[in-house]
Amino acid sequence: MHGLNTAGNNSKSYVSTVRLSCSAWAKHDNRTAGELRQNLIEFMTVLCQRYDKHPHVKWMDVVNETVLQSGKWHHPKNGTEKWENPWLLLGNDTGHTLNPPLYIKLAFELANKNAPNTDLIINQHGGMGKLMWEKIKALVSYLRQHNLRVDGIGWQAHIDVGWEQEANNMKQLDTLIDWAHDNQLSFHITENNVWLRDDEKDYQAQAQTFEAILGLLLKKRNGGVVTWNVWNLSDRDSWKKKMKLEGCLFDRNYRAKPAYYALQQVLENPPQAD
Known part of the structure; x- marks a missing residue:
């Protein structure tokens, strides 16, 4: 990847x-x-x-x-x-x-x-559930107690359109990134896609969700290492079971969606860093 x-x-x-x-x-x-x-x-x-x-x-x-x-x-x-x-x-x-x-x-x-020579990461699926992430935090501590190097944590970020508007999601992600940096860990979005579950696809809303995730990472860039990655680039190459949900930056004909251009804009004009 x-x-x-x-x-x-x-x-x-x-x-x-x-x-x-x-x-x-x-x-x-x-x-x-x-x-x-x-x-x-x-x-x-x-x-x-x-x-x-x-x-x-x-x-x-x-x-x-x-x-x-x-x-x-x-x-x-x-x-x-x-x-x-x-x-x-x-x-x-x-x-x-x-x-x-x-x-x-x-x-x-x-x-x-x-x-x-390689930074070693614990990657995790799911959402921002407290019990799950508390277990991951404890796992980092456990491994370090055994003198094992852990350099970062990752979150897959398989999410639905509008995820950033749901209560506390962005705040919890913000807090998780801060925790990682405070504990000398890099933070990684490793498999980001944004599912469109409705029959009528809202590509502009999808773009806003992608942009919100990357924008938050960019705000955190001065606190420590942050990275962002997608699961698949195009809907044609996506996971077969979820292909109809069109969660990628390019459509099935490899044409860029609004999300691609939204990410381009936020990279060229990043938000002010914390």
Whole structure:
């Protein structure tokens, strides 16, 4: 993936590692915890070593989607049709009040060892739910207590049109960015798109939502590193299940939507920094 680094106004690469969107065979197989652990070690080691040597690869998602919006750890589920996280089979650190999954600490140990030149990120889905983000904040503290480097947190930002107008959303995002910077963490919007769920598509409203998100990041640019990234550039290349929601900057014919030009405007004329 490629992201905009507003601290330097340039484009640098962003790599995701331990993600939870696994194939049916990975959800249905009979690997033991020991075999899963070995798979994780081999995968993380090779991936980190491959990308860490490239200077344009600046950030790496070490783990993604680890906490549900309820504040519970993302966990395995029966069958192969559900969104699940098989990695909890490796166990939890039951000696800590947070009870964090062992795969998270292992992933950061491997990334710390094999990606010394890359900033290491915890990425997260969902909205601005308090329970979820408090768990992520506690996870940062837990990893640092074990002398593991954590350089930033990310939020996917898969949101509906008008998200910025809903009560407290922007204020909570503002506060989350400030918390990250106050704790020596960069902050990343990693997969932004804006869904149009109504049959009659309001592309101007979509543009306003995109602009609000990027505008807030730009306001925070003096407090620490902030970056912004999209999930897909065009609706033609979007996730098949959500393609009809037209959440991207370009339409199915690769023509720029109003959102593209709105973002261009806010980049050329950024708001005053905090």
